[in-house]
Amino acid sequence: MVGRAAYIAVDWGTTNRRAYAMTAGGAVVDSLQDDRGVLALTQDDYPDAIAALRDRFGVHSVVMAGMVGSTRGWREAPYIDAPATLQDLAAACLEVAPDVRIIPGIALRSGPRPDVMRGEEVQVLGAISTGAAPSTALFCQPGTHNKWIETVDGAITDFTTVMTGELFALIRSHGILAGMLDGPVADSDAFRDGLRRGREARNLAAALFEVRAGVLLARLAPWDAAAYASGIMIGADVGTRSDLGQRPVYLLAGGALATLYGVAITEASGRAVAVPDGSTTAGIHAIWSSRA
Incomplete structure (x- = not known):
């Protein structure tokens, strides 16, 4: 038996949104995917969007990743500097409403070139957390903006967009x-x-x-x-x-x-x-x- 939902996880991108009802053990018990990405919403739309998710999945904590925390999203969750771990991301989450948090992205602020990511870091560090990839590795994330991402001992240390x-x-x-x-x-x-x-x-x-x-x-x-x-x-x-x-x-x-x-x-x-x-x-x- 999978169990009951304990919180709601949302991967909120530019054009698409994926939401999941998650158990305390990390299993998905229900999900939805739609075209309600950040470009389809204004800042005033998000409270109703969260209420709709809670109507669907239950009145639970909400943890969101992706462009919802960008300047185009609900509220900007400031980037944290690389190197960054899952624990660093967790500590820097932005609470935008009661029990509703946005995970920040990661930035390269110093060095020879600037770069930013928002959303990809969760996927990379999630792969490491499950053992699907080693803690020190090179990742490639193809997409509209391809990312090359380097990790060392479970921390994102460098990346190129x-x-x-x-x-x-x-x-x-x-x-x-x-x-x-x-x-x-x-x-x-x-x-x-x-x-x-x-x-x-x-x-x-x-x-x-x-x-x-x-x-x-x-x-x-x-x-x-x-x-x-x-x-x-x-x-x-x-x-x-x-x-x-x-x-x-x-x-x-x-x-x-x-x-x-x-x-x-x-x-x-x-x-x-x-x-x-x-x-x-x-x-x-x-x-x-x-x-x-």
Whole structure:
């Protein structure tokens, strides 16, 4: 028997929301997923949204991760500095209403470059908490903004955000390549050719223009253009990593994009390890447990 709900965990993203009724032992007893992401809400909408979740799951504590704590969300939960552990995140949770807390993100404030994350840190540290990944590891989280995340002894120490997915969506719908990238994007000879081109490219913008020239000069089949362009961009992203042959890369994603990144990592002489679903709820549960 799973047990009764003890609290509500919410992964509140930009466009989507996933909410879970969680037991005290960390099991999911009920869930919902919808398009009520932060872009669909105003700040005044959140109290009613929380009330609706409690009507659905019960009047429990609520622990939220993701963009709900951003400047676009309910209230900004200030970033904490890396290195950061689950315990650090738990201690810095922002209470926005009685028994309703937002988990903060993590920032790189000093050093050669700034970067921020909000939501991914919970998934990474959740994977470590369940043993799905070791405490010292390299993670890749494909998405609109791909993340490369480094951990040492259970703390997130460094990360890099790459706008690969967003840039591909932009060139697919706007600019000179729009209309040429309507074909499928999947693992194929064209995709792998693009990977090789992207890894070796010193000038990504020039490599992308070659997609247009290749089609016009009948060196690239129109139907393969999208897969080739995607390969160029993912290959350029993966090609920035010089350490792929030194340790496994733990993939925190599912679906087609994770498959493509897995191929790209393997083609670059790395080894991709898929992390099972459930890391986000595991991370939220570890944070809830430390504050309970």
